[in-house]
Amino acid sequence: MTSASGLWARTRQRAYAEITAVAMELFLADGFEQTTIDEIAAAAGISRRSFFRYFGTKEDVVLGHLIAEGQALRAALERRPDGEDVWTALRAAIFSLEEADGDEERMLAVSRMLYRTPSLRARSIEKHLRWYDDLVPEVQRRLGGGGDDLLRARAIVGCAITCLDVAGEAWTDGAASRPLAHYFDAALDAVRPAAAG
Amino acid sequence: MTSASGLWARTRQRAYAEITAVAMELFLADGFEQTTIDEIAAAAGISRRSFFRYFGTKEDVVLGHLIAEGQALRAALERRPDGEDVWTALRAAIFSLEEADGDEERMLAVSRMLYRTPSLRARSIEKHLRWYDDLVPEVQRRLGGGGDDLLRARAIVGCAITCLDVAGEAWTDGAASRPLAHYFDAALDAVRPAAAG
DNA sequence: GACTGACTGGCACTGAGTGCCATACCGGCA
DNA sequence: TGCCGGTATGGCACTCAGTGCCAGTCAGTC
CATH class of the missing domain: 1.10.357.10 (Tetracycline Repressor, domain 2)
Known part of the structure; x- marks a missing residue:
């Protein structure tokens, strides 16, 4: 609950929003099943591994x-x-x-x-x-x-x-x-x- | 609909039943998620590839x-x-x-x-x-x-x-x-x- | 300048599911 | 007896989701 953790929370929140936005664009353009997590990670500028630190599954991005x-x-x-x-x-x-x-x-x-x-x-x-x-x-x-x-x-x-x-x-x-x-x-x-x- | 196809159908039916029986034993003993398809195939005496010719997914065995x-x-x-x-x-x-x-x-x-x-x-x-x-x-x-x-x-x-x-x-x-x-x-x-x- | 804590990337791994090809079995036919 | 077509099979390589592990980075702190 320090200012630092609050900052982290906001940063994390922004990361969530950004990954979600990027992924949804890909889903709507190419289809959900056709879009791989590698593509999402690349488009969001993060590693595949980091994607799974934000979302447990690909479906979680949407749901x-x-x-x-x-x-x-x-x-x-x-x-x-x-x-x-x-x-x-x-x-x-x-x-x-x-x-x-x-x-x-x-x-x-x-x-x-x-x-x-x-x-x-x-x-x-x-x-x-x-x-x-x-x-x-x-x-x-x-x-x-x-x-x-x-x-x-x-x-x-x-x-x-x-x-x-x-x-x-x-x-x-x-x-x-x-x-x-x-x-x-x-x-x-x-x-x-x-x-x- | 020849006698041959009828025979095949019965054979296939028997195979379904046998794989299902073997798999259910494993599921109930070790848990569904813990049981791999390799284990089911080995226990049923078929190849992993053949398993997927009978069932589309592991869940289909149960459902x-x-x-x-x-x-x-x-x-x-x-x-x-x-x-x-x-x-x-x-x-x-x-x-x-x-x-x-x-x-x-x-x-x-x-x-x-x-x-x-x-x-x-x-x-x-x-x-x-x-x-x-x-x-x-x-x-x-x-x-x-x-x-x-x-x-x-x-x-x-x-x-x-x-x-x-x-x-x-x-x-x-x-x-x-x-x-x-x-x-x-x-x-x-x-x-x-x-x-x- | 070492220390802590949270995030990150990379790598190797498991496990589900698919595509492809070569092979074996079985009935029918010349 | 030997060939032929259909079907089941096994094995291999592959994609992709998801996990575990470790090493590195970048704060802020004492």
């Missing part, structure tokens, strides 16, 4: 933010009022995070890559599984009581994430013609027709 | 059956009466396939390995994604009409699979103390409390 998002999601969920319906709270938490990054065209390109590259898709879902650990405790708390709370909480979190995933795919297929929330609500309505959003 | 199961699931779903509720039909289709393999202890061990090995878990979910292609058309047909049928069908199939997955985890955690269907129904009830089973 690294998902870990942090899971924690942010948990925090957002915990901020929702106690009496609120679980589904309403989950929906509100999810869309409190939605970043309007401006460059929609780029987000679409990234999203297409994500849905069409098997290894990325798999890792993405694997990261989503970690969200369970973040969200289930709070959902379980809100369910309050009952022997099979854990199972019920997992099912609810799982289906919410699944709806988000399905919505993301529809958003990508539909070229972002409607906001993600629209697709999410439609997906949730298909699963829970009685409860309106 | 290969999931592809066939998706198609069987589709067939089972199509056999359900037309007027039946989609969720009821899906549930019935899923549990018409449940094989009581007898050796529950072994199934538990395999299941534990599956849930605890990241690469296996990821691939397993990836295979489950293929089930979408198998099941969504029939679910969509049953929904009959409406502009966002595809999205709705995907959401329903996705949540059904998610509930199955959550149920599988609970079954594994609970050491198979109750049938899988019990956990599945509980999971589905958490998501759709109004509609009973």
